[in-house]
Amino acid sequence: MITDLMTPVFRQFEGGLFAEIEKADVGDGVVRLQEQGATLMCWADPFYPDPIIPPHVAKAAAESILDGSSVHYTMPIGNPELKVEIARHLKATAGLNLEPQRNILITPGSDSGLFYAMLPFIEAGDEVMIVDPSYPNNFQNTLIMGGVIVRVPIYAENHWQLDVKEFEKRLTPKTKMVVLTHPNNPTTTVFREESLRDLADFIIKNDLVLVVDQAFEFPVFDGIPMTQMAALEGMWERTLTVRSFSKGMGLSGFRVGYIVADDQVIDKLYAAMVTVLGATNSAAQIGAIAALRDQSFLENYARVHESRRTYVYEQLHGIPGVRMQISESGFLSWVDVSGLGSSNEVVAHLISDAGIVVNSGDNYGENGKGYIRIVHGVLSSEMDFQAAINAISASLRRLAEARGLTAQTENKVAAR
Ligand SMILES: Cc1ncc(COP(=O)(O)O)c(C=O)c1O
Known part of the structure; x- marks a missing residue:
């Protein structure tokens, strides 16, 4: 079997072609559910599946196709104009002073950027500290590179904030890197500056590398400051920020x-870029330039997601057996359903009872057990969104009733 020739990590992967994959949110399974009419609230994809695009972005990308200019690779890899716009944007929003051609590398999505950011540093046996729960790719990328996952727990009781002592406890001579998803997916936590300063001191003191995934850095709610790890003293040289x-x-x-990083890093990444990632879609980069130049659409975008997170919190928190903290960023809700059953049981219940697919918290790490992740940012119509959340709410109430839970039996905790 050709698979016998694969690395042990790849040998154990299953893509769903030869075995049924249990997880509802991957591969074929999710497509089948969608074909059967299920509503997908398991893809972190704004307004999915509705067609929605700022007109000026559509125009720029479409024109570049129609006039033939985007049929070519961008030369060099990464549109230089896009890098200039990104540098301007990050100066305005993050206070960073970047040299567009030396500090920015355009990647085909940030998933590949995340993988690529880790790649130069991780070899067999290197230990990678990853906050648990966090984005599943962090764990998988580490394994693919032969690294060792070191889970650093964060807890609901601590509002999912970082505690540097949890990192210190797990430090060994093999520790090489910290991977941080900030704001965190799935918890939506925006880590507070004080804990990030502690983490930065820990990273510097122990000569580690930081990969910080900031895919969810906008929108952040309640005026919580979004601290830039790369801007903290001593961190620029050892931080790769993926956006x-x-x-x-x-x-x-x-x-x-x-990827944003020091030119010592970008130089090496640039050298291997063609072989590992290739170039990013040229028309899409032109669309991205238009999006950066006129960001007026983001005001409404942030407002919609802000009002939705409140709606979800009001509908779900306090259902017997259900608790949550209101989202601090993005368009996800992270909901403790442990009073009703395991994550997988509740996910299966919501599929069969409400026709809605959400994510099992198990996918995000050991500390995701007992949680579900709801992507409340899907669907463009507010009515459709509310109908879906109402259906989840009713379905969870039915499950609570079946479990013999009532509001009186519940000790309602205001977790905010
Ligand atoms: C935390 C986080 N980082 C990165 C990504 C990758 O996004 P993309 O490859 O579309 O940029 C995702 C996608 O779900 C994500 O949730």
Whole structure:
């Protein structure tokens, strides 16, 4: 079997062609459910599946196709104008002073950027500290590179904030890197500056590398400051920040992301870029330039997601057996359903009872057990969105009733 010739990590992967994959949110399974009429609230894809694009972005990308200019690779890899716009944007929003051609690398989406950011540093046996729960790719990327996953737990009781002591406890001579999803997916937590300063001191003191995934850095709610790890003293040289146009600008299908780092890092990444990632779609990069130049559409975008997170919180928190903290960023809700059953049981219940697919918290790490992730940013119509959340709410109430839980039996905790 050709698979016997694969690395042990790849040998154990299953893509759903030869075995039924249990997880509802991957591969064929999710497509089948959608064909059967299920509503998908499991793709972190703004307003999915509705067609929605800022007109000026559509115009720029479409014109570049119609006039033939985007049929070519961008030369060099990564549209130089896009890098200039990104540098301007990050100066305005993050206070970073970047040299567009030396500090920015355009990638085909930030998933590839995330993988690529880790690649130069991780070899067999290197330990990678990853916050648990966090984005599943962090765990998988580490395994693919032969690294060792070191899970650093965060807890609901601590509002999912970082505690540097949890990192310190797990430090060994093999520790090489910290991977941080900030704001965190699935918890939506925006890590507070004080804990990030502690983490930065820990990273510097122990000569580690930081990969920070900021795909969800916009929108952030309640005026919580979005601290830039790369801007903290001593961190620029050892931080690779991975960003995306998918979440904060609602352009997920364009597949445009980027890495921001010191030119010592970018130089090496640049050298291997053609072989490992290739170039990013040229028309999509032109669309991304238009999105950066006129960001007026983002005001409404942020407002919609802000009002939705409140709606979800009001509908779901306090259902017997259900607790949540209101989202701090993005368009996800992270909901503790452990009072009703395991994550997978509740996911299966919502599919069969409400026809809605959400994510099992198990996918996000050991500390995701007992949670579900709801992508409340899907569907463009507010009515459709509310109908879906109301259906989840009713369905969870039915499950609570079946479990013999009532509001009286519940000790309602205001977790905010
Ligand atoms: C935390 C996080 N980072 C990165 C990505 C990758 O996004 P993209 O490749 O579309 O930029 C995702 C997608 O779900 C994500 O949730």
